[in-house]
Structure formats: C-alpha cells, structure tokens
Amino acid sequence: xxxxxxxxxRYQKEIILLGQASALLGWDQQTYMPKKGVHARAEQSAxxxxxxxxxxxxxxxxxxxxxxxxxxxxxxTKFLVQKLFKELSKARNIPKExxxxxxxxxxxxxxxxxxxxxxxxxxxFQPHLEKITDLRRKQADYLNYFLNFDNRYDALLDGFEExxxxxxxxxxFDELKVGLIKLLKNIKExxxxxxxxEVLLKKDFPKDIQIEFAKDVFKRIGLxxxxxxxxxxxxxxxxxxxVNDIRITTNVRNDPLFAFGSTIHEAGHALYEFSLSExxxxxxxxxxxxxxxxxxxxxxxxxxxxxxxxxxxxxFPKFNDKFNLQGTLNDWYKEINHxxxxxxxxxxxxxxxxxxxxxxxxxxxxxxxxxIQVKDLPKIWxxxxxxxxxxxPKTDKEGVMQDVHWSEGYFGYFPTYAIGTMxxxxxxxxxxxxxxxxxxxxxxxxxSIIRKWLHEKIxxxxxxxxxxxxxxxxxxxxxxxxxxxxxxxxxxQELYQF
Amino acid sequence: xxxxxxxxxRYQKEIILLGQASALLGWDQQTYMPKKGVHARAEQSAxxxxxxxxxxxxxxxxxxxxxxxxxxxxxxTKFLVQKLFKELSKARNIPKExxxxxxxxxxxxxxxxxxxxxxxxxxxFQPHLEKITDLRRKQADYLNYFLNFDNRYDALLDGFEExxxxxxxxxxFDELKVGLIKLLKNIKExxxxxxxxEVLLKKDFPKDIQIEFAKDVFKRIGLxxxxxxxxxxxxxxxxxxxVNDIRITTNVRNDPLFAFGSTIHEAGHALYEFSLSExxxxxxxxxxxxxxxxxxxxxxxxxxxxxxxxxxxxxFPKFNDKFNLQGTLNDWYKEINHxxxxxxxxxxxxxxxxxxxxxxxxxxxxxxxxxIQVKDLPKIWxxxxxxxxxxxPKTDKEGVMQDVHWSEGYFGYFPTYAIGTMxxxxxxxxxxxxxxxxxxxxxxxxxSIIRKWLHEKIxxxxxxxxxxxxxxxxxxxxxxxxxxxxxxxxxxQELYQF
Numbered sequence: 002x003x004x005x006x007x008x009x010x011r012y013q014k015e016i017i018l019l020g021q022a023s024a025l026l027g028w029d030q031q032t033y034m035p036k037k038g039v040h041a042r043a044e045q046s047a048x049x050x051x052x053x054x055x056x057x058x059x060x061x062x063x064x065x066x067x068x069x070x071x072x073x074x075x076x077x078t079k080f081l082v083q084k085l086f087k088e089l090s091k092a093r094n095i096p097k098e099x100x101x102x103x104x105x106x107x108x109x110x111x112x113x114x115x116x117x118x119x120x121x122x123x124x125x126f127q128p129h130l131e132k133i134t135d136l137r138r139k140q141a142d143y144l145n146y147f148l149n150f151d152n153r154y155d156a157l158l159d160g161f162e163e164x165x166x167x168x169x170x171x172x173x174f175d176e177l178k179v180g181l182i183k184l185l186k187n188i189k190e191x192x193x194x195x196x197x198x199e200v201l202l203k204k205d206f207p208k209d210i211q212i213e214f215a216k217d218v219f220k221r222i223g224l225x226x227x228x229x230x231x232x233x234x235x236x237x238x239x240x241x242x243x244v245n246d247i248r249i250t251t252n253v254r255n256d257p258l259f260a261f262g263s264t265i266h267e268a269g270h271a272l273y274e275f276s277l278s279e280x281x282x283x284x285x286x287x288x289x290x291x292x293x294x295x296x297x298x299x300x301x302x303x304x305x306x307x308x309x310x311x312x313x314x315x316x317f318p319k320f321n322d323k324f325n326l327q328g329t330l331n332d333w334y335k336e337i338n339h340x341x342x343x344x345x346x347x348x349x350x351x352x353x354x355x356x357x358x359x360x361x362x363x364x365x366x367x368x369x370x371x372x373i374q375v376k377d378l379p380k381i382w383x384x385x386x387x388x389x390x391x392x393x394p395k396t397d398k399e400g401v402m403q404d405v406h407w408s409e410g411y412f413g414y415f416p417t418y419a420i421g422t423m424x425x426x427x428x429x430x431x432x433x434x435x436x437x438x439x440x441x442x443x444x445x446x447x448x449s450i451i452r453k454w455l456h457e458k459i460x461x462x463x464x465x466x467x468x469x470x471x472x473x474x475x476x477x478x479x480x481x482x483x484x485x486x487x488x489x490x491x492x493x494q495e496l497y498q499f
Numbered sequence: 500x501x502x503x504x505x506x507x508x509r510y511q512k513e514i515i516l517l518g519q520a521s522a523l524l525g526w527d528q529q530t531y532m533p534k535k536g537v538h539a540r541a542e543q544s545a546x547x548x549x550x551x552x553x554x555x556x557x558x559x560x561x562x563x564x565x566x567x568x569x570x571x572x573x574x575x576t577k578f579l580v581q582k583l584f585k586e587l588s589k590a591r592n593i594p595k596e597x598x599x600x601x602x603x604x605x606x607x608x609x610x611x612x613x614x615x616x617x618x619x620x621x622x623x624f625q626p627h628l629e630k631i632t633d634l635r636r637k638q639a640d641y642l643n644y645f646l647n648f649d650n651r652y653d654a655l656l657d658g659f660e661e662x663x664x665x666x667x668x669x670x671x672f673d674e675l676k677v678g679l680i681k682l683l684k685n686i687k688e689x690x691x692x693x694x695x696x697e698v699l700l701k702k703d704f705p706k707d708i709q710i711e712f713a714k715d716v717f718k719r720i721g722l723x724x725x726x727x728x729x730x731x732x733x734x735x736x737x738x739x740x741x742v743n744d745i746r747i748t749t750n751v752r753n754d755p756l757f758a759f760g761s762t763i764h765e766a767g768h769a770l771y772e773f774s775l776s777e778x779x780x781x782x783x784x785x786x787x788x789x790x791x792x793x794x795x796x797x798x799x800x801x802x803x804x805x806x807x808x809x810x811x812x813x814x815f816p817k818f819n820d821k822f823n824l825q826g827t828l829n830d831w832y833k834e835i836n837h838x839x840x841x842x843x844x845x846x847x848x849x850x851x852x853x854x855x856x857x858x859x860x861x862x863x864x865x866x867x868x869x870x871i872q873v874k875d876l877p878k879i880w881x882x883x884x885x886x887x888x889x890x891x892p893k894t895d896k897e898g899v900m901q902d903v904h905w906s907e908g909y910f911g912y913f914p915t916y917a918i919g920t921m922x923x924x925x926x927x928x929x930x931x932x933x934x935x936x937x938x939x940x941x942x943x944x945x946x947s948i949i950r951k952w953l954h955e956k957i958x959x960x961x962x963x964x965x966x967x968x969x970x971x972x973x974x975x976x977x978x979x980x981x982x983x984x985x986x987x988x989x990x991x992q993e994l995y996q997f
Contacts, residue, residue, distance in 0.1 A: 041741030
C-alpha cells in the first residue's frame with residue numbers, strides 16, 4: 002500500500018507540474034509571445050499535452066489506484082482514490098484514435114468559427130459544429146460506459162460540474178428565468194429606467210489610471226506582488242502557473258468598469274487558486290471541485306462586493322478624484338448598475354446575464370438529445386433572445402456565434418456560469434449573516450475578514466467534497482436561485498423605485 | 500531505414516520542443532515570475548528536464564541511430580547521425596546516479612557560492628567547489644570512455660567547443676596574452692591615456708530613452724517585433740523560445756552603453772538563433788556547432804560593429820540629441836573606447852577582456868589536472884590579476900568568486916568567450932574584404948548587407964560542420980589571434996597616439 006501511495010503521489014505531482022509548464026505556454030501566448038511564434042507554440046503545447054496524457058494513462062498509475070481502491074483508507078485518501086479512479090477510468094474508456102480525431106476536429110472547427118465570424122456566415126461554421134456535436138455525443142457514450150448517466154448531456158456536464166445533472170438544473174433554471182424576466186419587466190416599466198441618463202461613464206478615463214486602480218483592487222483582494230501578477234491580454238483570464246504564482250490578465254476599454262470589473266472577477270478566481278495551492282501539496286484534491294464553484298468565487302467578488310454601495314463608498318472618492326469626474330457616489334452607483342439588454346453575454350449586466358446562459362443551456366441540451374438541428378440554431382437563438390431578453394441580433398456573429406465554447410464543443414460548460422452566480426449570492430448572504438460588520442470593513446477597503454471566511458468555509462476544502470456539499474455546509478443549503486433573485490429584487494427595487 | 504529516420508526525426512523534434520518549453524520556464528523566471536514562485540519553478544523545470552532526459556536516453560532513439568550509423572547516407576544525414584551517436588553515447592556512458600549526484604551538488608554549490616559572495620567568505624564555497632571539481636573529473640572520465648581524450652579538461656571542453664583541445668588552445672592563448680599585454684603597456688604609457696577625462700559619459704541618461712535606443716538597434720540588426728522581444732531582467736541574456744520567437748533581456752545602468760551594448764551583443768546571438776531555426780526544421784544540426792561560434796556572433800556585433808566609428812556616425816547624433824550631450828562624435832568615440840583595467844570580467848573593455856578569460860583558462864586546466872588545489876585559488880587568482888591586468892581585488896567576491904560558472908562546475912566554458920572574440924575579428928576582416936562598402940552601409944544604420952553575409956557564410960550551415968571549419972571556409976583560416984590583435988593595435992594606436 003505504501004508503494005501504491007507513493008506512485009499516485011508521484012504521478013499527481015508530475016502531471017500537475019507539467020500542467021503548470023503547459024499553463025505558462027498558454028499564458029505567454031496570450032501576453033508576451035511574438036506574433037509569429039504561434040506555430041511553434043502550438044507544437045510545444047501539443048507535445049507537452051501528449052506527455053501529460055501519457056502519464057495520465059500509464060498502467061502503473063492506474064494499477065496503483067485500483068489497488069488502493071480495495072484498501073481501507075482514511076476518508077480523505079479514500080475520496081482522492083475514488084476521484085482518481087473515476088478520472089482515469091473515464092480517460093481510459095476513450096480510444097486514443099477518438100482523442101486524436103476530436104482534437105483535429107476541434108482545431109478545424111475553431112478556425113472555421115473564426116472565419117465564419119469574420120465573414121458573418123454561419124454556413125461556414127455549420128458543418129464543423131455538426132461534426133463536433135456528433136463527436137461529443139460519441140464521447141458522451143464512451144463516458145457513459147463508466148458513468149452510467151441516462152443521457153449524454155449529463156456525461157459532459159459531469160466533467161465541469163460533478164454531481165450536477167440536467168434534471169436537477171432544469172427546474173432551478175426555470176425558477177431563475179421566471180424571476181429574472183419578472184424583475185426585468187418591473188425595471189423596464191419604471192420611470193427611473195425610462196429617464197435614465199449616462200453622464201459620468203461618458204467622461205474620459207485615462208488608461209494608466211485604470212491600470213493603477215486595477216492593480217490596487219487586485220492587491221486589496223489579497224493578491225500581493227510576490228505571489229501574483231496582472232498583465233495585459235486581449236481577453237481577461239486567470240491561470241495558476243504554480244504554488245505562489247497566480248496570474249491574471251485584463252484589458253482596457255473606454256468603460257473604466259471593464260478593466261476594473263474584470264480584474265475583480267479574475268482576482269476572485271486567483272484568490273481561490275492561491276488558497277488551493279498554498280500548502281504546496283501536489284494532489285488532485287487541491288483543486289476546485291467544480292467549474293461552478295470556481296465561478297462563484299469570481300462572481301462573488303465581481304458582483305456581491307464590487308457592484309455594491311459599500312465597496313464604492315471606498316473607491317468612488319478615489320475615482321472621482323483621479324478621473325476628475327465631479328460626480329456623486331449616488332449617481333455613479335446608479336450609472337454603473339444601470340440595466341440594459343445586451344446582445345453579447347460577456348457585456349451583459351447582472352440581471353440579464355443568467356438569461357444568456359439559460360438560452361445556451363436550453364439549446365445545448367436539446368442539441369445533444371437531437372431534438373433540434375445545428376442548421377436551425379441561428380433561428381432558435383434569435384427566437385429565444387427575443388423572448389427572454391427582448392432584443393434580436395442583426396448578425397449571427399453577434400448571435401449564435403458570439404462565444405468560443407461551442408466551436409470546440411464545450412457543451413455543459415455554460416451552465417456553470419449561472420451556477421457560480423447563484424452560489425455567489427448564497428455566499429454573500431451567508432457572510433452577511435456570519436459577519437454583521439462586513440459592510441463596514443468593505444467601506445474601509447479592507448477585505449481580510451471576507452478572505453478569511455472564504456478560506457475557512459470554501460477554499461480550504463479544495464475538492465474534498467462536491468461543490469454543492471461545500472455550499473450547503475457553508476450557507477445552509479445547496480444550489481438555489483432564491484437568494485440571487487432576492488438580492489437582485491432588493492437592489493433594483495431601490496435603484497429603480499418600482 | 501525509413502522507419503529509423505522517422506524515429507530520429509520524431510525524437511529530435513520532441514526533445515527540441517520540450518527544450519523550448521523549458522527555455523520559456525527559464526525566461527519567465529528571469530523576467531516576470533512573481534518572486535515566491537521560485538520553488539515551484541524549480542520543480543517544474545526539474546520534471547521537464549527529466550522528461551527530456553528520458554527521451555534522450557530512450558533505447559528506441561539510440562537503436563535507430565545505431566542502425567543508421569551502419570547505413571549508406573547522404574553527407575548531411577551522415578553527419579547528423581554521427582553527431583547523434585556521439586551525443587547519445589556520451590549521455591549513456593554516464594550513470595543515472597551520477598547525474599543525480601551532480602545535479603544535487605550543483606544546486607548546493609550554487610547556493611553556497613551565493614552565500615559566500617554575500618559574506619565575502621571563500622571558505623564557505625571552498626568545500627563545494629572541491630566536490631564539484633571532483634565530480635567533473637569523474638564525469639570527464641566517464642566521457643573519455645567514449646571520447647578517448649588523453650586528458651580530462653578536453654572531455655569537458657568538447658561539450659562546448661567540439662573539435663577544440665587544450666593543446667590547440669594553449670599556444671593561441673599565449674600569443675594572444677603576449678599581444679594584449681604589449682598593447683596595454685603602450686596604451687598606458689601614452690600621454691593621451693594619462694590625460695584622459697570623462698565628460699560625456701557622466702551626463703544624465705534617462706532610462707526610457709536608453710530602452711528606446713536599445714529597441715531601435717535590436718530592430719536594425721534584424722530582430723523585428725513579430726519574431727522577437729526585449730524585456731528587462733537582472734542579467735542580459737538571449738534565449739530561443741521557438742521558431743520565430745527569439746528573446747533577449749537587458750538592464751539599465753547609469754552607463755548608457757550597458758543597456759545599449761548588451762542589447763547589441765544579445766542581438767548578435769538572437770540573429771544567429773533566428774537564422775538557425777527559421778526553416779522550422781527540428782534537427783540537432785539546426786544549432787550552433789559550438790559555444791565559441793555563437794559567441795563570435797554576439798562579439799562581432801558588439802565590438803566589430805557597435806564600438807566602431809562608422810556605427811557611431813549614425814547613432815551619435817541621435818544620442819547627442821536625445822540625451823542632450825552637447826558633445827562631438829570624436830569625444831564620444833574616445834570616451835566609450837577608453838581602456839581601463841577592471842576587476843570584473845563582464846565590465847571589462849575589449850582590450851583587457853581576453854586576459855580575464857586566459858586567467859580562468861589557466862586556472863581551470865591546472866585545477867582539473869590536479870596541479871593546483873581549490874583552497875589556493877584566491878591566491879593564484881590575485882597573482883594572475885596582478886601579473887596580467889595590473890590590479891588586485893580587495894575581496895574574493897570581486898575576485899575568484901565573481902562568476903557563476905565554476906559554482907556549477909562549468910569548466911571548459913570560459914575559453915569560448917575568447918574564441919568567440921577572436922573569431923569575431925576574423926569575421927570582421929573577412930566581411931571588410933568581401934564588401935568594401937560595408938562602412939558606408941553602417942553609417943546609414945543599414946546592416947542588411949552584413950546580415951546577408953553572416954547568413955551565407957556562417958548561419959546557414961548550422962552545425963553541419965565544426966565551428967573552426969565554418970570559420971576557415973568563411974575567412975580563409977581557422978582560429979587565429981592575429982586578426983584580433985591587429986584590429987586592436989590599429990584602433991588603439993589611433994586612439995592613444997603611441
């Protein structure tokens with residue numbers, strides 16, 4: 002048994018470390034790599050991935066896991082061994098030829114998606130999306146040899162949100178949808194909404210000052226210079242390069258909330274990753290148990306902290322001063338929280354956002370089941386946009402082709418954005434209950450008490466429990482849209498006085 | 500045979516690509532990595548190295564090489580197979596335990612060297628250097644099973660400067676030493692030397708303008724933004740991250756020639772690496788045939804171009820303007836070329852520089868042979884400094900412990916700096932002969948004609964011949980100190996009017 006434990010320790014460590022080297026290749030590609038280096042980078046990443054994949058699939062590793070699976074182990078080790086058994090079994094059930102076929106199809110599909118967007122021509126993308134959808138169905142079938150879900154979507158969803166199924170999600174998303182549409186109706190019928198005018202956000206926001214504020218909030222959230230960094234990249238993202246080496250990127254737009262808000266969002270991810278890896282243990286449980294829980298950490302900071310009054314009581318005077326806004330906190334708060342339907346998910350406000358997700362969830366579940374066809378997606382997309390959000394894209398580029406996810410067939414990923422958003426609201430109310438002085442600390446720009454709560458209640462568990470169990474333990478209940486709807490109603494009733 | 504060729508192609512490609520990933524880990528560590536990421540980085544690098552080492556030592560690779568070694572092959576492939584046979588045989592002759600022992604001893608020795616420098620106490624470093632020296636002797640013995648040199652130093656030297664031996668080098672270095680000491684005597688006895696005053700170099704050189712000039716010269720030498728980059732790091736270095744991705748670093752000091760000169764030096768390396776990898780062929784012959792030839796490329800640009808009048812006819816007016824120097828080209832040229840003994844190799848002028856190397860070469864050859872002892876190195880060092888350079892360090896930090904090389908036992912590396920310097924002068928005269936208009940082009944800041952010559956005569960061969968053969972073909976003769984001495988005498992007679 003000791004030898005088997007050593008084997009699984011060694012494999013996990015090697016796989017994680019090589020994964021970090023691979024993460025650095027990715028980070029560098031998005032930040033500093035010279036443009037023409039892209040071809041070599043693809044080859045470097047591919048060979049490193051294949052080295053990692055080989056280790057992941059090694060018989061020595063799997064045999065050690067199988068042996069340990071029969072032993073009497075402490076709870077934590079047992080959970081780890083079960084997780085490894087599941088992950089390795091899943092991977093070993095997929096033929097090598099299939100992995101290669103999928104990988105090639107993804108590369109082609111991604112390029113077709115880019116071209117289709119450039120030319121705003123869904124027909125260029127359509128055959129590739131059809132192929133990718135077929136392959137993902139096939140993959141789901143391979144996975145279900147082991148996972149035994151009664152549908153294909155859940156086999157894919159399980160890879161992002163372990164323990165969650167479409168059956169559990171559907172009623173929650175329905176409740177959320179109804180709540181959001183009702184709230185939006187109230188907002189849009191209000192006088193305040195109709196007479197809204199943007200003044201402060203139209204001012205001039207010099208880029209260097211924006212970056213200064215991004216760096217400041219990043220540090221305040223808990224990411225100091227000696228363990229993390231912010232760089233510029235086309236898209237904001239967060240990546241763990243190693244223990245004590247967590248990185249995020251941002252980008253600067255006219256709207257100062259883009260760099261600042263995306264930094265707060267990525268800082269939430271980064272703080273979580275830092276907590277997870279801090280111990281220096283190379284272990285698959287020192288990871289998020291699900292993509293949704295990871296997202297809850299970014300959404301919590303972005304929305305529950307970064308879009309509230311107490312937060313801006315600290316930051317607005319500094320913004321007012323540095324950007325020379327000559328405005329009031331109240332006006333600023335109203336402007337940054339103004340609700341406005343958007344065609345684009347990532348530009349959406351917090352009220353509309355989950356409707357964008359639900360559209361995608363509804364489409365991808367039906368697509369996987371074969372109830373709808375790829376060729377009909379633009380039409381279906383636009384109908385749902387009209388119905389839920391009230392606006393219709395003029396082009397498929399701004400519609401069904403706006404996100405990269407489907408181009409590589411990442412079905413089952415989108416729901417985690419909404420799950421994270423709902424979890425975030427649940428966390429927010431739990432902290433408020435546990436720490437009555439929370440708002441006062443936030444007003445001082447001091448988040449240490451929040452950081453501590455998150456560490457104790459969420460971060461420290463890593464993947465030692467399922468996401469929903471961690472949330473239940475921390476907040477008193479599992480995934481539930483009610484808190485999020487309650488939070489939105491309270492906030493926007495005040496803002497729009499309906 | 501076809502299968503064997505495929506095998507060696509695949510292994511070379513994988514090893515080179517993983518080596519590039521490893522190079523990125525190194526680059527990042529010196530440029531952007533958060534300070535506390537260092538421990539994880541060491542582990543990432545170690546595992547990646549071991550993956551590469553495993554591939555390098557794989558029986559499949561070696562068997563394919565052995566098979567091909569018996570076949571009838573075209574000249575180029577034959578040379579490649581012989582090179583691979585040699586490299587793999589060398590590596591396979593060294594026991595795994597020894598590799599690990601050396602690697603651990605190096606890490607400890609490096610840290611001891613750092614501590615010894617901080618505390619200026621050679622005795623802290625001494626036992627480690629003794630251990631490392633012993634291990635390098637042992638390694639040389641392992642290598643000589645295959646290489647059959649009649650001494651240990653040559654087995655190590657061969658790893659940096661294939662085809663060169665200490666027996667060949669000694670008389671060349673002796674001739675160089677005599678020439679340099681004689682020239683220095685003439686310089687130091689001259690009136691001009693005695694009355695030298697520094698004025699322009701004492702002015703103020705804002706950092707951002709220094710960086711601008713560094714970027715400008717980097718680009719003019721041939722490194723455009725889409726295939727290369729410059730970043731700041733503690734020490735200047737050059738690294739090939741991939742095809743079309745060559746990077747250098749620099750650093751800014753008060754002396755504007757530090758950033759500018761180091762950039763020209765590293766640009767020489769970078770241009771060579773770019774030419775070597777440009778074709779996109781992953782092959783061990785697409786590399787420099789020796790460290791000395793690599794160094795010749797940097798020294799050529801740094802000295803033969805960057806420290807000459809025609810070069811400054813282009814750049815001085817810009818310096819004069821941007822730094823507001825209010826000086827003349829002649830004064831500037833005199834000041835930047837002023838000869839002054841230095842305790843530190845990397846701060847040395849071009850006349851003294853090779854004497855620093857010869858001191859190291861004499862010490863390390865005798866040390867390897869056991870003619871001198873580690874404990875006596877400080878004394879021997881200071882005696883040689885007095886004799887060749889005329890000054891004596893007050894501390895061992897500024898003396899025998901100034902360079903990192905010996906801390907990890909890189910014996911046989913130092914001579915390549917002097918070899919590169921001599922080659923550079925030979926190349927300079929060859930280009931001057933081939934292209935009479937060279938100086939005129941340089942005066943216009945246009946180096947394309949030089950770039951083309953270097954590509955045709957040096958770069959394009961990669962490692963398809965030995966370094967000395969390439970130089971012989973390009974310049975008419977192999978390694979010879981005469982051209983370098985001739986160049987220095989001509990230049991400094993003019994400058995110091997003796």
